[in-house]
Each structure stands twice: as C-alpha cells, then as structure tokens.
Amino acid sequence: MTERLPLCPISRTAMILGSRWTAQIIRELLDHGPRRFQDFSDALEGIAPTMLSNRLKMLEESGVVERQIYETHPPRAEYKLTDKGRKMSGIIGAMRDWGAKYG
C-alpha cells in the first residue's frame, strides 16, 4: 500500500463515524427522514443538548447532513442527509448486522 495513512479512505470514514453518537444520528435520519433537534433528543436517550449540537455541526461540516429552515415565523430548522450522507447506509447497515450478531 503506497498511500499515506492519514489520507486512506478508511481513516477518512472513521474520522466521521469515530465520534460517539454520529452513527446513531445518521441511523435516525436513514430510518425516519428529516428530523428536528428535538426529535434527536427524544430518540437518542442520554445525549446532552450541547453534545447533540456539536455532533450535528460536525456532520454538517463533513457534508453528511444539511440543516434546512422550513418555517421562518418562528424560525424552525430540520436536519436531513445529503446525497453523500445517504450513501452511508451500507456502512450503517453492516454495523447494525454485526452488532446484532456479535456486539
């Protein structure tokens, strides 16, 4: 293998999935479509609001999730997967299968 490790595809993917809660946030969006902040709070038992906010921002910066304002008075936002994010379904599915059998 000639590629330098920090640039290897697995490292790049691991950098996104390698933070606690990110895989579960993506799973929520894959299973249920666009979600509001409160939906994640309700579904991901034990996640603190500051942690959730931090993770959503990180996923936005990685181009996996996008934030959309769907109402302006009062302003309401929802989060959805980008095309790049939807393409993570194979990884999340493989994680789910492995975890169900061996985790």
Added chain:
Amino acid sequence: MTERLPLCPISRTAMILGSRWTAQIIRELLDHGPRRFQDFSDALEGIAPTMLSNRLKMLEESGVVERQIYETHPPRAEYKLTDKGRKMSGIIGAMRDWGAKYG
C-alpha cells in the same frame, strides 16, 4: 469504564470502531493476517506506542482481536482476528468504499 452499555446494535459497533485507529488496526489484520506490535507501528504512520498498546488491549477486551505467544525464548507475541473480528470485514469494506468515493 462505568459508561452504561448501549443497547442498540449500531451503538455497540460504534463503540468499537468509534475510537481513532481501531478501524485501521482491523484493516491491517484483514489485509495481512497475524501481525506483531512492530508491524502495526510501521504500518500505521503516526501512532504512538502507548496509543497502539491501548487500542490493541481494547480490541482484545471486545473479543475482536486475540494475542498469541508464538515463541517463548525470547517471548514473542502476535495479534490476530477472532472469528468475531473477521466478520467485521463487511463494515470495513463499506467504510473503504464510501471513503474512497466521498470521504
């Protein structure tokens, strides 16, 4: 670790892959078979010995990797995937594909 055991299969898998370097360590073992500590040090550019030691211990405790003594004078150990660990190839492959395309 006093953290509550996450109950969903994706969380359990993410706890293993969700630490920096673990996915790359598993990839090394999938690609090359049993490896010695030094082999990982050489292949994973930038990993500190204490970090590598910590990650290998974590993967052993998770039942993904096992340590085997293959020579007693002087003692030499190598690390190999358990059956449970080999079954992670689907996840690692999906991570590699996604990272190559979108990462």
